[in-house]
Amino acid sequence: MPAETPKTGTEQMIRLLTSLTACFWAALSAPGVADDLSALARLEAEGSAVIDTAEGTEVTLALTQPVPWRLFTVDGPPRLVLDFRSITQFADVAVTSTLASGPDIGLSADGWSRLVFALSEPAAVGTAAMARRDDGGALVSLRLHPTDAATFRETARVLPEAAGAERQGDKSRPVVVLDPGHGGIDPGAEAGGLNEKTLMLAFARELEETIIRGGLFDVALTRDADEFVPLETRISRARAAGADVFLSLHADELPEGAGAASGITVYTLAETASDAASRRLAERHDKNDLLTGVSATGPGDEIALVLMDIARTDTTPRSAALAATLKSAFRAEDLALVGRPLRSAAFSVLKAADFPSALIELGFLSSEKDRARLTDPVWRQAAVRAIEAALVQWALDDAAQAPLRRR
Ligand SMILES: [Zn+2]
Incomplete structure (x- = not known):
């Protein structure tokens, strides 16, 4: 079960409890400088999934290595946004959820790569964490559960225009x-x-x-x-x-x-x-x-x-x-x-x-x-x-x- 948290002390793990508005950065490894291409990561299909469970919708993303990341929700319409530094390849993620669909992938305006999940209704992010795997990879796990529209509106961000991954208009991608x-x-x-x-x-x-x-x-x-x-x-x-x-x-x-x-x-x-x-x-x-x-x-x-x-x-x-x-x-x-x-x-x-x-x-x-x-x-x-x-x-x-x- 990929969303389980590794318990051994050798595994460096960062667990961040986030509130709805949380925008957080988890730098488990020093982000590579521009000319260190060995520091580039990929999102892998194997181990990545979005599924509905009794406890909420679980989003699990398998990365080839830990990278700085952040997440937030956006209103109008409701979306979940995950930004990653230094991910250059995105495999298809198997999504079987009535709450979340997508993701759309793009470059965010400030130079991060961005995954955007559309939400069928307002949702709150429960726990979210990036854990290091034994094989050197990393696992992002987070859980979503529906919330009321007023709470969601209070906490969700408004994305500036041209903020990537929207794929609207002719020129959304370079x-x-x-x-x-x-x-x-x-x-x-x-x-x-x-x-x-x-x-x-x-x-x-x-x-x-x-x-x-x-x-x-x-x-x-x-x-x-x-x-x-x-x-x-x-x-x-x-x-x-x-x-x-x-x-x-x-x-x-x-x-x-x-x-x-x-x-x-x-x-x-x-x-x-x-x-x-x-x-x-x-x-x-x-x-x-x-x-x-x-x-x-x-x-x-x-x-x-x-x-x-x-x-x-x-x-x-x-x-x-x-x-x-x-x-x-x-x-x-x-x-x-x-x-x-x-x-x-x-x-x-x-x-x-x-x-x-x-x-x-x-x-x-x-x-x-x-x-x-x-x-x-x-x-x-x-x-x-x-x-x-x-x-x-x-x-x-x-x-x-x-x-x-x-x-
Ligand atoms: Zn020539």
């Missing part, structure tokens, strides 16, 4: 735009019977599926076919999709002079490249555009350039944080990175000023080792998991930073 590199007459790198354009489209679709299943983001692709899309068009398609974050996916050949490297590289935009190989890589991508008859740079519009520079003072640090979080997430999944995996160059596809972006080289198609990884479903799943975890962690950190950014 939009991730995935950009599978190359396409159509531009195959990208070709080696060992593989080509970059096909591999990246397949990878983007796998990543899209996983991110959508996570329920925290909407996803759009800059191309969903073997189609040539100019670099500037990729940005305008991302913008049209309402991009909040942009990830370009590549697996190029090893640039000449880069040595015998293999592994993942994460690039951000910079006018001056971090190294010669990165500069050549960015130039080659622009050249592919030019070869197909598209000019990568339009006529200089100085006012537009100045405005873009102003916007970039916001997006540049956000892109850098995204790249750093990606790097940590790849590390946490034990995926091989190149030496100095964070690099920068003047990639045209990263030049959007209005949303943060990064370019991931998932490997070098010229490397036999990387080709084996890129075609291994297990490796690809690990890479997909890492990118999804990084997006969630980054979005949470980014939302928390938002009030500090100048408007």
Whole structure:
């Protein structure tokens, strides 16, 4: 019976009796800093349930590790809200209750992930606790029982507008735009019977599926076919999709002079490249555009350039944080990175000023080792998991930073 409280002294346990209005935080373990992706937790289906019992409705949530959390009730209509720090994946919770339904999952305005249960009538939270399990996981247990509307109204909060998980309107979830590199007459790198354009489209679709299943983001692709899309068009398609974050996916050949490297590289935009190989890589991508008859740079519009520079003072640090979080997430999944995996160059596809972006080289198609990884479903799943975890962690950190950014 998962809701039972462990009694042994070795189990660190926090039990908090809460009143209706209680908003509490249980930090059983130090919350991970942004770049410690091993600290990310998941909500698991096994051991999680919402059931009606004689003593009330029991909500049990199994987490892979303890995280800071809080709960409160909301009126109009009645809901139970649970916020968690550092949970990046939410499995479906089996809910068989006449009182509670859902949950809806979203990012809360202050950068936590949020579960919202709809309540069929006003309900009070009895006991609520997070207990550490023997296997290192954690169990959230709480009990709800119906109460009268006046008591509920007194104690329930009013959520500010845009407070996540409501899924109303068009734009309740952040939009991730995935950009599978190359396409159509531009195959990208070709080696060992593989080509970059096909591999990246397949990878983007796998990543899209996983991110959508996570329920925290909407996803759009800059191309969903073997189609040539100019670099500037990729940005305008991302913008049209309402991009909040942009990830370009590549697996190029090893640039000449880069040595015998293999592994993942994460690039951000910079006018001056971090190294010669990165500069050549960015130039080659622009050249592919030019070869197909598209000019990568339009006529200089100085006012537009100045405005873009102003916007970039916001997006540049956000892109850098995204790249750093990606790097940590790849590390946490034990995926091989190149030496100095964070690099920068003047990639045209990263030049959007209005949303943060990064370019991931998932490997070098010229490397036999990387080709084996890129075609291994297990490796690809690990890479997909890492990118999804990084997006969630980054979005949470980014939302928390938002009030500090100048408007
Ligand atoms: Zn490429």
